[in-house]
Amino acid sequence: MKLSAKTATLLVLALLVAVSPFFFPSGYYYRVGALIFVNGIAVTGIVILTGYAGQISLGHAGFAGIGAYACALAPVHLGLHPALAVVLGGAISAVLAFLVGRPILRLKGYYLGVATLGFGILVSMVLNNERELTRGPDGIEVPELGLRGVLKDWGLDLTNGEFWYFFCGLALILGAWLALNLYGSPTGRALRALHGSEVAARTVGVDVARMKLQAFVISAVYASVSGSLLALQNKFITPDVAGFMHSIEMVTMAVLGGVGSVLGAIFGAGILTLLPQVLTVFAEYEQLVLGLVMMVVMIFLREGLLPSILRRLRGTGE
Amino acid sequence: MTREAREALLSVEGLGIAFGGLKAVNDVSFTVRPGEIVSVIGPNGAGKTTLFNMISGVYLPGMGKVKLMGEEVTAMAPHLLARRGMSRTFQNLQIFQSMTVLENAVTGYHLTERGPVLADLLGLPSSRRRARASEEGARRLLARVGLERAAEREAGNLSYGSLKRLEIARALALNPKILLLDEPAAGCNAVETEEIDHLIAEVAASGVAILLVEHDMKMVMRVSNHIVVLDHGEKIAEGDPATVSRNPAVIAAYLGAENADG
Numbered sequence: 001m002k003l004s005a006k007t008a009t010l011l012v013l014a015l016l017v018a019v020s021p022f023f024f025p026s027g028y029y030y031r032v033g034a035l036i037f038v039n040g041i042a043v044t045g046i047v048i049l050t051g052y053a054g055q056i057s058l059g060h061a062g063f064a065g066i067g068a069y070a071c072a073l074a075p076v077h078l079g080l081h082p083a084l085a086v087v088l089g090g091a092i093s094a095v096l097a098f099l100v101g102r103p104i105l106r107l108k109g110y111y112l113g114v115a116t117l118g119f120g121i122l123v124s125m126v127l128n129n130e131r132e133l134t135r136g137p138d139g140i141e142v143p144e145l146g147l148r149g150v151l152k153d154w155g156l157d158l159t160n161g162e163f164w165y166f167f168c169g170l171a172l173i174l175g176a177w178l179a180l181n182l183y184g185s186p187t188g189r190a191l192r193a194l195h196g197s198e199v200a201a202r203t204v205g206v207d208v209a210r211m212k213l214q215a216f217v218i219s220a221v222y223a224s225v226s227g228s229l230l231a232l233q234n235k236f237i238t239p240d241v242a243g244f245m246h247s248i249e250m251v252t253m254a255v256l257g258g259v260g261s262v263l264g265a266i267f268g269a270g271i272l273t274l275l276p277q278v279l280t281v282f283a284e285y286e287q288l289v290l291g292l293v294m295m296v297v298m299i300f301l302r303e304g305l306l307p308s309i310l311r312r313l314r315g316t317g318e
Numbered sequence: 319m320t321r322e323a324r325e326a327l328l329s330v331e332g333l334g335i336a337f338g339g340l341k342a343v344n345d346v347s348f349t350v351r352p353g354e355i356v357s358v359i360g361p362n363g364a365g366k367t368t369l370f371n372m373i374s375g376v377y378l379p380g381m382g383k384v385k386l387m388g389e390e391v392t393a394m395a396p397h398l399l400a401r402r403g404m405s406r407t408f409q410n411l412q413i414f415q416s417m418t419v420l421e422n423a424v425t426g427y428h429l430t431e432r433g434p435v436l437a438d439l440l441g442l443p444s445s446r447r448r449a450r451a452s453e454e455g456a457r458r459l460l461a462r463v464g465l466e467r468a469a470e471r472e473a474g475n476l477s478y479g480s481l482k483r484l485e486i487a488r489a490l491a492l493n494p495k496i497l498l499l500d501e502p503a504a505g506c507n508a509v510e511t512e513e514i515d516h517l518i519a520e521v522a523a524s525g526v527a528i529l530l531v532e533h534d535m536k537m538v539m540r541v542s543n544h545i546v547v548l549d550h551g552e553k554i555a556e557g558d559p560a561t562v563s564r565n566p567a568v569i570a571a572y573l574g575a576e577n578a579d580g
Contacts, residue, residue: 181441186431186448188438193425196414203374203412204492205400205429214435260416 006180009263013176017169021162030161032277037168038229039269041175043254044262045222048179050251051259052188053215054195055105058113058247059120063093063220064227065127065242068142069134071231075143082145086228090221097220098213105212120247127239139238142231164233171229172266175222179262182218191215223250245287252290256297258304267306324351326385327527328404328496333372333382334551342368343551345382350496350527350544355518357530357538360548361571366531367409369548370500373529374406375399386496401429403495407485407502409531415474422473422484423459426491427452452491459487463517479510486517496527503534515541539563547571 020033042064049055070089074080080088104115127134134140148163158166182188194201194208202208231237240246249272257268272293276286301308326349334344343365350356358366371377373384375396384392386402394402405426414422424431431452437445460466463483468476473484482502489497499518503511511534518541522528532538538545538559545562547555549571555562562568 177441178439181445182439184449185438185441185445186428186433186452187435189421189425189449190428190432192417192421193414193428196416197412199376199396200408200412200414200488201425202396203400203406204426204488205397206425207397218435218439 006184009180010173010177012263013173013266017166017173021165027159027161030159030165032274034161034164034168034233035230036270036273037165037172038226038233039250039253039273040172040266041168041229042223042226042250043257043265043269044172044175044179045219045226046250046254047259047262047265048182048191048222049215049219050254051261051265052183052195053191053212055212055215056113056251057116057216057219058244058251059116059118059123060219060223060250061227061242061244061246062120062123063097063223064230064246065123065239066093066096067224067227068231068237068241069127069140070224071228072140072142072237073133082143082232083147086225086232089228090224093220093224094217097217101213101216101220102209105209105216117244117247120242120244124239124242124244127242134239137239139236142235142237144235145232168229168233171225175225176262176266183262187211187214245290248290252294254304256293256305258307260303261307264304264306268304271305325388326350327352327387328373328529329383329385330369330373331383331385333369333379333384335368335372335377335380341551343372343548346546346548346551346553347382348544348546348553348556350529352495352527353522353525354543355522355528355530355541356544356546357532357542358546358548359532359535359538363550364548364571365551366548367500368551370406370498370529370531374404374498400492403492404498405489405492405494405496406498407482407489407500409500409504411478411481411485413473413481413484415472417473418469419460419465419471419473419476419484420453420456420469423456423487423491424449424452426459426488427455429492456487456491459490460484462490463487464513479506482506482510483514483517486514490521494526496529497521498529500531501533502530503532503537511537 021030024030042060046060049057067086067089070092071082071085074085074088075082100119104112107115128137148158148160151158190201190206190211194206194211198208227241230241253268253272254265256272257266258264297304328350331347333346335342346369348356358369360366368377372379375394378393383390386404391399391402414425431448433445433448457466457469460469463486465480465483465487468480473481476484482505486499486502502514506514515537518528530542542559545557545559546553547562547568554567554571555565
């Protein structure tokens, strides 16, 4: 029996999440793994926006910032449970993406890039400057999610690292499942159609503006949840989460791995999250390496690493 | 029954557009009735495709009206025209290159298969049912245009003639009341042209109105019920194929004024 691409992708992901810990040299790698998954979630959103619908955003870290700060602020100021704060962050991001996306998505190509960039910077500035609320650039502590304690009461005693590793792993698989469902669905087809030719998509009845907006809103929620999970596991967050570099990171990860494929993009997130951990020198030259990676991939591997490798393996390389 | 006795499905009334002072199309009027094949012909640069683009909402007309089933639809967005039963193909192919042939045809079912985005994200049975129904329809259409065996191939790899037929299949998926075909036989060999011929006649026989722009004169004379001739953006003649082909103004436009004089 031939596995569908969707089932295969989900199986590979589940296996990676389940089996990788057996190869971890130390408990520290649970944390690295959890970071990869958190980035993987944001990047899956980029796949929907850029890979499916062909729209670019250079400001998605803004939504990650909203998700992160929702988890820092809502429990304290609104008395919300942190888990509900994740939902609130996602809802705020969705509404903002809807409002901001309506005018922005009329733009094309680099105009769209610049407009989304502006949005990201705006969020970042608010987080930096509203010191009364966010405590500015120094960051703010984030309450405990509390789920680990519940699991312990049920007899499942995980270390903090293990808990976040598996929790984020599950969240990523869920996110990938949604994105893969979307791919072959009527909505996904319409998104890929307008990516291929807006003119043709319109003539078959696709409301291009509306579909773009849907993709933008969905991907914003992905970024928001990613930001929330980052904040919750670090128990501390700074405005850097909404910074320009973070937006660029998301796009680079997706493009590096292959923006048209969920698994490819997550693979890209894995590489770019792992690299700075393995090569500590990399940390100082992060921006340089990101730029270099972007250029090399654009020139030599337009489809991204994973799709290019798979093509070679199947022997259908150019 | 005479042509005029039947209700027009599409009527174009005094349509015109200028690009920077140049009148690309000027005051063109004609009608298309259900089941009828109307062709728009004229030398290169006569404004045929421009006319098409105004009718299908791609360009904003500078003057005149477009009416679909009696209702004015001038300058209406293409996706709304699609909902009202207008469907079209393009002169310079607008294929979704990275999709398979089947998926290309399936996109034509967008209006019937679309549903709540949440259902699509969750992969609910309702979403899968919608997707499956349109895939089945698309396979039938591919068979109708002779592309069923290429269904799983990436569309970008198909021959030009096959892509032309794929575009027609996609346009038919909308179950249109009027189908606009912009040079469907361009770049096709004789066999392919004949196949497209048959297809067009068949579609028209099922009651669909067809508006055709085509360079292949033999094909136009063969399939058309009615011909509109454009030259330099103006309508210079109109009528059935026999009448139009004898019209001196038409002959002049096609052969050049000097030959007609001499």
